[in-house]
Every structure is written in C-alpha cells, then in structure tokens.
Amino acid sequence: MGKNLYQKVWDEHAVGTLADGRTQLFIGTHLIHEVTSPQAFGMLRDLGLSVKYPHRTFATVDHIVPTDNQQQPFADPLADAMITELRKNVQEFGIKYFDLSSGMQGIVHIVGPEQGITQPGSTIVCGDSHTATHGAFGAIAFGIGTSQVRDVLATQTVAMEKLNVRRINVEGKLRPGVYAKDVALHIIRLLGANGGIGYAYEYGGSVFDSFTMEERMTVCNMSIEGGARCGYVNPDQTTYDYLEGRPYTPKGEGWDAAKERWASYASDSDAEYEDVVNIDAADIAPTVTWGISPDHGVSISESIPDPDQAKDEVEKSVIEEALEYMKLPAGTPIKGVDVDVAFIGSCTNGRISDFREVAAYLKGHKVADGVKAIAVPGSQITATLCEKEGIDQIFTDAGFEWRAAGCSMCLAMNPDKLIGDQLCASSSNRNFKGRQGSPIGRTVLMSPLMVAAAAVTGKIADAREVFTVSES
C-alpha cells in the first residue's frame, strides 16, 4: 500500500514520541511575524534559552503595519512597539527579517513562497492559522500558538498529534468567472466550517492539476476556515516552475537533486485516505457569504437563507443569529445588497495574479459613488510588480485607493477598519463578527473580481454580468 504526502513528510520529520503519546515533529521552516512572536521570545529569554537553528526561522511584519503612512513612529503606539520589538528580537537571535525597508516585506504567507523559502516535502509552521497556505507547495504547513512558537524557537520541534487525511478531488473545468476563491468557499459550504477538524486536506483532481501556484495557495489558505489544520497539493511541474530561480531555492546541480527529492513526496497512486470527497467543477458558481461564518455561503444567483426553511432548530437559530448581525433580509436574493466598502487584498487573494485578473476587467470602470474601495498588495514585491505593469494606475483611475503591503482590512489590526455597520465586499478569508475592525461591521467574502464588481455597482453583483467575463 502506498503512502500519501502527509504520511511521507510526517514519517520523515517524526523524531520522537512524547510521554503523552504525541509526536515530536522536526520543523524545517519557521515563519514568524510581529503578533505572535514577542511573547515567545520573552519566554525564551526567561528560560535562558537561545534559538536552536536561526537559519530556519524567517520574519516579516504584516498585521500591524499601516498601509498609507508607514513613517515611524506609527500613529498607534502599540503597533510601533510591536515592530520595534520584532526588530530587536531578530537582531539579537540572528534571524533573517524582511523589514519594511527591504522591498520584500509583506504578509508572511505571501513572502515565504515569493522568496522560495516554502518548499515541497518540508514541515512549515508559523504562529498564524493561515500557514496552511504553504501546503500549496506540497508541504505540511500549519498554524501554531505562541507557546509552540517558543518551543520551535528553542528546539526546532513541536509536539503534534497526527491528523487523518481527506482527499478532495475537484474534477472537470471551472466555468468562466469561477475562481480558486469560489472553489474554497464551495468546499467549505459543502463540508462545513468544522468539517475538517482532525483532518489534513489533500486537494487534487484536474482542477488543481491545472491551477497555478497562486490559485492553489488561495484554496490551501482557507483550509482552516473548513476546520482542517492544514491543506496541501502534491508537488508537480507547476510547483517547480514557480520555485525555480527564487532566492532561497537550490541552484545548479542542487536544483535537479531538489526536484527529484521533492517529487518523491507526492502521494503514491495507491495511497490510502481516511476519507475521499469528489466535487464536480461544473457545480461551482461564483460564491459569496451571507453570514458570520465562512461556511455561510451561497452562489450569487441564490437567496439569503430563510430561518423558517431551516432543516432543524439548530440551523434555524444559526441563520437567525447571522441575519440579525448582518442586517440582511431572509429569503431575498443576495445579489443587489448594498455595499459600503470594497477590499481587495489579504493572504487569500492579495497576490500578483489577483491584481492582474481584476485589472484586466476594471479598466474603464469607476467605483460607485459612496463606496470606499481599497486595493492592498500582499507584499512589496507584488506592489512593485503591479506598479511596473501599470496595474496600480488602473485601480486608481477606477477610484480605488492603492495602498502599501500588509494584512490591512482583513483583520484590521492597523488603521484600515470598517466604521459602524459598514458592509464590506472582501477578498479575505474570514467573515466573523467584528473581523474588520468595527464590532458591528459586516463582511461578505468573495473572489477579487466579485469585489471589483461590487465596488463599481455599489451592490453585491455577479461579476460575469458587470464585466464581460470570457473563457480563460
């Protein structure tokens, strides 16, 4: 019987069994950011310990950076203290840091792949739940808590329980106007926000085979929204083509050897899975959320659920609570709901391909009166590429604010926040209550092109109708 990638990578990195039965897993790459690392470094110091393998740790700053005025000191003294603390820690422990002045700063899950730090067959952790993004490269990548960040800094290992693996096949061809984000939202709607608990998701099938790395990252990114601790795609030629020539990937003879080794991690054709789910690509529509959990999704042509049509009392109260918060009328079409803010960015959809795709359609359109639209590249490299290609100009001509790289309004740990009960069409990954900075702010998740359609019409709209979306 063959093994799947998760089993292979796990077996190779398991270095011990702890008294409580958990596995001590060796961590190939540790990514850190300013939010979850300061206390970990503090604990390390308190224990008189040092960083075991500083060259396996990489830092960037993303959550708290303002995306307009980045002059220090930042207006928010807490944010300023956090970036100062990160700088102090990386300096003291000799850790590579992509600072604001590096030209390579950005959201940690965008920086790792861009630099070629994210590689197949490795174990990657970060004190951040969206670490699953890196699984797109065929790595076991998962988020950890601050005390585990301390453990990894001190020992380069973490205590873990082995997950089951669910293979999710998406077969066929996506319809025009249907994007990786829709695939992610569709999977989560189908399996539930808790459906993946205890699982690693292995994504495959013809849709993933033909996806770019950036599309694979979008889906892997949202594994956690489906309850899965990690998600991955097996490495293939697309993976190697993306990684070739990046700063941290092997060069020359080392490159060929690396490719051969990476390929060996891909799941065997006779690998077994604890569960298999098959999805027909043709069933996936442009999807948007209507509620306060990422599995509250409907296709753009559907209506907001009606609690009176719920299948049981539990579902009824879930719908009632969500609609009360979202201030949306039950049973009416989601299309046409008024939008106040449009946000394109985040580690889900803040990559170069996202901005290129939107720019291709946005030209000649204008953001609707009364809508605040912001475009936030996920990294400085993304921003520079967009600026070279004139993409920033297309966005600003349309009436978007073009910002500097960071997490921005995805989580609003920076000045980019919703005000009051503003409703935001957002390309990010979470629509929890208060997620975007206002305790009563409302988030509707969708693909970047759908956000652009919402921006130009001032309503939740079908991008295929707003723009002429053709077969890609």
Ligand SMILES: CC(C)[C@H](C(=O)O)[C@@H](O)C(=O)O
């Ligand atoms: C701040 C950080 C710990 C958090 C996470 O773990 O994901 C954030 O990135 C988020 O998206 O909610």
Ligand code: SF4
């Ligand atoms: S962009 Fe959003 S989801 Fe991604 S790391 Fe930042 S806050 Fe978390």
